Amino acid sequence: MEKIRHDLRLSEAISPFGVGAIVDVRGESLMAPDTSWWDKKHAHEISCERLVARLGGGVLRQPPAHAGRAGKETPALPYWRFPAWRFCERCDRLSKLTGRKRGKWSNTCECGGALVPMRYIAVCEKGSHAQDINWFQWAHRGRAATRNEAVRHCRDYKSLRFHKLATRGEGLAALVVKCHGCGNERKLSELVTKGALQQDGIRCAGRQPWQPEDSVKEACPYELVAVQRGATGNYIADRISALDIPEERPQSVEAADKIREHDLFSRVVADNGGPQSEMFAQVIANELGVTAETVLGVAAGEETSASEMLLDLKDGEWAAFLKKLHAGRDRTGSDFVVDGRSLEGVAGPRSLLDKISGVGQVHRVREVRALRGFRRHSLEAALIDADLGANRRYQPTYPAIELFGEGIFLRFDEERIAAWEARPEVRARADILRTRRAGSPWAGRLDVPEPRYIALHTLAHLLIRRLAFASGYASAALQERIYANSDRADRTAGILIYTAAGDAQGTLGGLVRLGEPRKLIPLLVAALDDADFCSNDPVCIESDHQRVSQLNLSACHGCALVSETSCETGNRLLDRQLVLGGSDVRGLLDDVLPEVRRSG
Template structure:
């Protein structure tokens, strides 16, 4: 085994170079095996009860880290060479053999040339398996092989060559694999046709490269497809993250407990929706400050149970933020410190201030990110767990990292938001994205693009772009978390913009300082002013078909997009018109710039 020491950022071990991903290191192509290969004594266990409540049984472990230069005994993660087939850049020899240099294995050919990984690998269409293409077997298949007996029975394993033909242009037809033993050759153009590997008798092995051959219980029925080694779809990480905050019960859950504990509640249940139930529900509602419909819903068991809501990470976070906003200055000194700030007496456009209910300066927040598993080639393919060891079902190990940072929380007025999104034109505009989400095979994993979500999500992007100029952080260092659901018992309407990292970024204070209302309101106005003019207008503002799978409306790189690592949905579900307004629709904040620009 050849030992190569290479440093990765801690966050990269979750994504994009987590379990099952290919990483290029010093000219070599390596793949990270699952966590059953980790040396657990060097992988520190970290805790986050809220995240484990979502994942179920298991343990979160952080990859080993080091502060100075890595030595021979420095704890590290193992990586598996993949693909094993490589060709020599000097003599073109194609093989799985590794040379030796001074008695040690090295990535060199017998002639001394450097070995380069083959460009194509085979991926299972639906099983998320990946394997080397058996180049010797492949080159001895095809139309010529069926007619030539010498080709079919060739066993000259050391005579394969991978060459580029200068007289055939720059396409795949110019790349050829040839056996000098029997003389047969094939171009890579034959490799990428539909069903090519299936016709050549190459089947899916049903495993990952680091798994032994005997680990496969039953053959995989899905076809293989040849893809480039560095293609983005080769690795689709399934991540989950949670803010480590004191889990608060949503207000609806507490109200439901008060209703159930009322002395007259049994009469509502007994009458089962009859006239007496209506009357008694009115008494309970008046006494507890809720609506009669809420009392009847609790009696009928129609509300979402508290346990189900607590399992949803964002519901608990929203409730915790609301409690902090009402608490003023936070002196707890915990890992979740938020100062609630009032907008009373703050100067700014009234059309903006009236829609904001509160601001939170998040002075300290802890985030835990974990990798559940991954998929390959297709978002609907089978998910491969991050732990494939014998203990994977009882107590799996999830790769995870903890990050500390700071941020800004904005709560919007529910009544103003509900009034705005009830307009038919607003619903119709959001309906475009709703339909495309339903029609897309993979977009069902994204949030429902109701009007409030699209507007607040776009506003978060605009604010991130503006904060990158004023906070001292790069745009890619800022993250968003959108709380915008109207179908919950506790409706949410807010955004969190924060930075969290395992190193110095996240502890500098430049972001939380801008959370002071007298600084944040001008920044919001500036963000809206920036978005009012896009370098791609009028094409951008008039468009309703932009982005991946056309899941953006009036939003492009010139005005609304940020780094994909900063966005919850990968720069999808955005629309400037639902923020600033357009010819046929009123935006959530479309009066702000008019008020600011009005002559005084």
């Protein structure tokens, strides 16, 4: 094993250089093996019960970190050389062999030239496996091998060369792998055609590069495809994050508990939908301030779905934010500090103030991000767990990091947003994205694009772009978390914009100070004004088919898109018309700018 010292940022060990990803280090091409290879004593455990519950159990561990320069005994992560096939930049020799220098392994050829990793690897189309292309085997296949006995039986392993033919111009046709023993050569253009590896008899090994051969229990039935080593589709990380907050129970669940504790509830259940159950349900409803339908629903067992929704991370976060908003000034001193602020007496357009029911200045918040696994080649491929250890039992280890930061929370008025999204033209516009999402490979990774989600998501992007000018943080440093769902007992309608850093002291306060309502309302108006005119208008505002899989309507880089690392959905499910209005649809905040311009 060769020790190569190279520092990564702690967050890079989760993404983009987490388990299963290829990272270039000092001319070497390396891949991070799963967490069963980690030295656990140097990877301290991170606590976040909410996230562990969502993952179905296990342990969250932070990759080893150090301050200052790394020494021989500094804890480190293991990496596996991949691809193993390399060619010499001086003599063009192509092999898996590693040179030796003064008795130690070295990334140099016998001639002294540096070894360069081959640019193509093989990836399984559906199984998310990756492997080296056996270049010697590939070079001796093809049409020449069927006609020439010498090519088919060649065993001159040291005569393989990889070079460029200047007479063939540019492109893959000019790059050839040639065996100087038998004289056969093949162009790389033959490698990338559909089914090329299958035709050459190269099959998927059914494992990851760092796994031993005896770890495969059954053969992989899927075909291999040759892809460039640095292609982004070779590694699709499946990350999950949670805010470490006191888990609060949604109001509907608390109401259901009070209903069950009422003296007359047993009679409602006993009558099982009869006339007496309706009478007693009305009595309970009057005393507890709920509806009779709610009481009957609890008696019929409909509360089960509400209990299951507690497993969703955002449900608990929403309930916790509401509790903080109602409590006013927060003096707890915990890792979740939010000051609830009122909009009473704040100057601004009434059409905007009436739609916002609460503002929270998030002075401190702790976020935990974990890597659940990864896929290769496509989103339909199998998910490879971050821990492939055979003896993991029920305690898989997930790479995780914790970050501390600040933010701004906005809660929108439920009655007004519900009345807006009930309009037929609003629902019809949102249904465009709902239909496209259903047919997209991203469906399982995206929220349901109902009108409130699209509008609040787009507004979050507009605000991030404006905050980048005023907060001192770059746009890529700001994150969003959208709470917008009407298909549950406790409807949500709000956004959180926050920033977080790996230092335990958190961030510098440049964002939270802008959460003061007298500063925030002008920023919101300015964000809407920025989006009113896009440099790509009228094409952008009249569009209903932008971005990958056409999962954006009126939204582009000129108006609403932000850094993909800032967005929950990778810059998808956006539409300015559902915020600012259009020729055929009313926007959630379409009357704000006209009011401002009339008064100004």
